[in-house]
Amino acid sequence: MKSAPIHYAFRQALVEAWAGGAGLLLPVGFFGGTVVLVPFSLGDSSALLATAGPGVLWLALALASLVTLERVFQADLQDGALDLWIQEDNLISLIAAVKILAHFIVSGLPLVLLTPLIGLMFQIPAEATVTAMAVYGFGGVSFFLWGGVAAALSASIARAGLLIAVIALPFYLPTMIFGSLAILEDGAGTSDLFLLASTLFALGVAPPFMGAALRLAAD
Amino acid sequence: MKILVEATKLASMRGEQILFMNLDISLERGEIVLLRGRNGSGKTTLLRQLAGLSQPQAGRLQRYGSQHWIGHNHGLKTHETPRLHLRHWANVWGSACDIEQILARLNLKRPADVPSRLLSAGQKRRTAIGRLLLEDRPIWLLDEPFNALDTQGHDMLRDLIEAHVSAGGAVIAALHGEIAMSATREISL
Structure with a gap:
């Protein structure tokens, strides 16, 4: 199997995600907005913020994935790049997967890196911050992959944001639940393993789904 | 291998309308095949089937060689x-x-x-x-390639196609009615 198409699809998607979505600013704005608004909506009790904070950010990550993925395959379909990728010897599933990973790196990974800073604002204890970062890092991949399946299925539909949410949210649930439990247990239970399993499952299952959906969208 | 594309009894439907059926196409090295037809007659659909982007509703399609798509x-x-x-x-x-x-x-x-x-x-x-x-790549599949090109662009593309064909390649192009182009065969849809 040739690796050059996958390598360069990844690079193109990174540049595109960076150039198209205002780069880092969108996720930073999204998470920054969450951080600023949550104390107003939940109250300023520091005990409450420290408990609820990691879960709220976890939710923000899930929603951020939905916001950014709407254009990822739709743009490819409209500008004709999808036609070219599909003609690359059956690599479309892998190409779709690396495009999603590129989007995760640009839009999801910033949350992982910002967690220590946000954690300070929410007064989350240091150990809990490390757990939360691990959960966001591994679980986020799963969110973006399922969101990618939904985005691929609705690639040919204009203003597909709502449809993407409706399709993707049921698939988010296992990851959502295990991630929240892992944050609550803070390394004491087995939920982190289940979270990892749900991400691995998404890594295995989502790419062929995306590939098939994209072929259908181009047909 | 002389034959690059061989398709027999291709058919395509859009909605309830039949675009074409029982269509046979073959392409050999050194050939230029032009697809002509009014808007909506299925030129693009046929090219997409030949490129493997779209599945024919009926018929058999074989491609012996890689293709460029425009x-x-x-x-x-x-x-x-x-x-x-x-x-x-x-x-x-x-x-x-x-x-x-x-x-x-x-x-x-x-x-x-x-x-x-x-x-x-x-x-x-x-x-x-x-x-x-x-x-x-031996097969060029071109969907109205002259669109938006100026006169100098037309000449350039014609030269490219002729050079490609004389080097043993082959071209299938969908064209608008008025564009002149020397071809081995024309297929009207």
Whole structure:
């Protein structure tokens, strides 16, 4: 199997995600907005913020994935790049997967890196911050992959944001639940393993789904 | 192998309408086949089937060799410049050809570093045509390739097609009625 198409699809998607979505600013704005608004909506009790904070950010990550993925395959379909990728010897599933990973790196990974800073604002204890970062890092991949399946299925539909949410949210649930439990247990239970399993499952299952959906969208 | 494409009894439907059926197409090395027909007659659909982008509703399709595809949409990302686009696909295909030379040949030297959202339709079309020169592939599938090109562009593309065919390649192109082009065969849909 040739690796050059996958390598360069990844690079193109990174540049595109960076150039198209205002780069880092969108996720930073999204998470920054969450951080600023949550104390107003939940109250300023520091005990409450420290408990609820990691879960709220976890939710923000899930929603951020939905916001950014709407254009990822739709743009490819409209500008004709999808036609070219599909003609690359059956690599479309892998190409779709690396495009999603590129989007995760640009839009999801910033949350992982910002967690220590946000954690300070929410007064989350240091150990809990490390757990939360691990959960966001591994679980986020799963969110973006399922969101990618939904985005691929609705690639040919204009203003597909709502449809993407409706399709993707049921698939988010296992990851959502295990991630929240892992944050609550803070390394004491087995939920982190289940979270990892749900991400691995998404890594295995989502790419062929995306590939098939994209072929259908181009047909 | 002389035969590059062989299709028998192809059919396509859009909704409840039959675009074409029992269509036989063969393409050999050195041939130019033109698809003519009014708007909506299925030229693009047929080309997409030949490219493997779309499944025929009936019939058998065999392709013996790799193909280049130029569709209505050029495949340029909005941030890509002609130089970046050609370099990207050269990298994907592992081609070692000289991008600068191709840019010069397509008269794209001046806008070579302009992002595609600022390019004219003709410049985008030229960039897409540049992909044909990145890698030697026997089959060229061109969907109204002369669209948006100026007179000089028409001549350039005609020269490219003739050079490709005389080097043993083959072309299937969908064309508008008025464009003159010497061809081995014409198929009206």
